Amino acid sequence: MLDLALLWETRELILQGLWNTVWICFLGCLVALSLGLVLAALRLSSPRLFGYPVACYVELCRGTPLLVLLFLLYYGGPSVGLRLDAEIAGVTGIGLYGAGYFAEIYRGGFKSIPKGQLEAARMLGISHWHALSRIQVPQMLRLIVPPGTNQLIILVKESALISIISVDDLTKNATTIVNQTFHVIEPYLAVALLYWMLIELIARGGYALEKHLANREPRPVTRQGESAHAHG
Amino acid sequence: MPTADAITTPATDSRPIRGEPIVEARGISKSFGALEVLSDIDFRLSNSEVVCVIGPSGSGKSTLLRCLAFLEPYDHGSVYIDGQLLGYEERGGMRVRARESRVDAVRAPVGMVFQHFHLWPHRTALENVTEALRLVNGLSRHHAEAEGMAMLERVGLAERAGHFPESLSGGQKQRVAIARALAMQPRVMFFDEPTSALDPELVGEVLDVMKRLAQDGMTMAIVTHEMGFAAKVADRVVFMDQGRIVESGAPETLFRHPKSDRLQQFLNTWRERHID
Numbered sequence: 001m002l003d004l005a006l007l008w009e010t011r012e013l014i015l016q017g018l019w020n021t022v023w024i025c026f027l028g029c030l031v032a033l034s035l036g037l038v039l040a041a042l043r044l045s046s047p048r049l050f051g052y053p054v055a056c057y058v059e060l061c062r063g064t065p066l067l068v069l070l071f072l073l074y075y076g077g078p079s080v081g082l083r084l085d086a087e088i089a090g091v092t093g094i095g096l097y098g099a100g101y102f103a104e105i106y107r108g109g110f111k112s113i114p115k116g117q118l119e120a121a122r123m124l125g126i127s128h129w130h131a132l133s134r135i136q137v138p139q140m141l142r143l144i145v146p147p148g149t150n151q152l153i154i155l156v157k158e159s160a161l162i163s164i165i166s167v168d169d170l171t172k173n174a175t176t177i178v179n180q181t182f183h184v185i186e187p188y189l190a191v192a193l194l195y196w197m198l199i200e201l202i203a204r205g206g207y208a209l210e211k212h213l214a215n216r217e218p219r220p221v222t223r224q225g226e227s228a229h230a231h232g
Numbered sequence: 233m234p235t236a237d238a239i240t241t242p243a244t245d246s247r248p249i250r251g252e253p254i255v256e257a258r259g260i261s262k263s264f265g266a267l268e269v270l271s272d273i274d275f276r277l278s279n280s281e282v283v284c285v286i287g288p289s290g291s292g293k294s295t296l297l298r299c300l301a302f303l304e305p306y307d308h309g310s311v312y313i314d315g316q317l318l319g320y321e322e323r324g325g326m327r328v329r330a331r332e333s334r335v336d337a338v339r340a341p342v343g344m345v346f347q348h349f350h351l352w353p354h355r356t357a358l359e360n361v362t363e364a365l366r367l368v369n370g371l372s373r374h375h376a377e378a379e380g381m382a383m384l385e386r387v388g389l390a391e392r393a394g395h396f397p398e399s400l401s402g403g404q405k406q407r408v409a410i411a412r413a414l415a416m417q418p419r420v421m422f423f424d425e426p427t428s429a430l431d432p433e434l435v436g437e438v439l440d441v442m443k444r445l446a447q448d449g450m451t452m453a454i455v456t457h458e459m460g461f462a463a464k465v466a467d468r469v470v471f472m473d474q475g476r477i478v479e480s481g482a483p484e485t486l487f488r489h490p491k492s493d494r495l496q497q498f499l500n501t502w503r504e505r506h507i508d
Binding site: 114116117119120121122123124125126127128130134135138139142215 | 301303332336339340342343344346348350351352353354363364367368396398409412413416
């Protein structure tokens, strides 16, 4: 039978792990989201100067395991004078790794806006800046919410890897409890449930954002609407 | 510059002042890689003139219109809008690409309507029309909306103002696109196959709006496959094939007595398909 009392006794370790996972993921995802946007902007900007380096970065992120990146940062860092706390190495690793994916998600969002919409804007004299901020970005945001949510979920799950570079996250603390109590099922089940809740939260947030950004129609037109004459 | 009101009110003379070209192209050429899509085109569009450009697909008619609007940079020759060189500047005897702001300023008198409407899907019909009024002309929300509603009324869509493009029919979308262009009070309107993406039963409502614009004295260049419309509304029809203007003239002469074999052949094909 499951020993639920065990979980109560070890609650502090579990909660500490949860907290560490939450803040490291939060900061890591923040870095990934913002660095990804910068990378996508560089790749799409008109002087093609940055296109190739950014493309290389993206391929590198997608082509190497997060765990290897974490090892390089945490264990390899000191030999090039980069001494990071395990937590900071975790944030950096998740951020750098996620940025490669997010750069592609943003780029995909921008690319799927038909070019003609921008030509229409040009013909009306709308500046590049306004076309970007009023026409491209709002549509891009809508387009990236589903794949972006998905990517955030993947990052949170992959964050379990930071336990291997000695961060006291959910996974590591669960393992600690297992080692101390010789109960395997309860700690890991509890932790699985907590990851799931965390991810469910992100998923719901994604759906809510999607709904928030969607067109709500028809918008009532208050003035003049009823005086309109029909035309065949 | 005529105001929107001046266009709404039918001109006393149905065909006012002629003569000076608003748009003039001299010897323009354009290639995509090795493929020359326009070769040595001369084109003039005078005040209040309605010119329809016809021709088989791939003949370069859309590219011509896009070069006249500088959405495609032309390679050789010159395009003038109101006498000003479009897209390039002479600097020290050399021709260089003009800055974007300069291009915008020169083509400000031109409004454009596209085959696929290119409305902004995240904006309502009214917002599509008011966007440039607010961002470019700096109108307040209140003024822009009043102006926008007036434009939507002109195309018979005021009651659809709050709808997003996704819930409008193709014909309605194209009418909103026309209203959006008209809001900037253009002196010339370019139409790039405005009805080609529409279901047959929706073509009429768009052509009606265009016909009224023509009657109101708007200067128009229309790339179209609608021969009937061209015959009725155009002052001049231009027939293009393989990147060249093969023939041009009044619709009645051009359609009844084509001089070139190529146009004869084109018209025969068209008649065969529209025999019933």
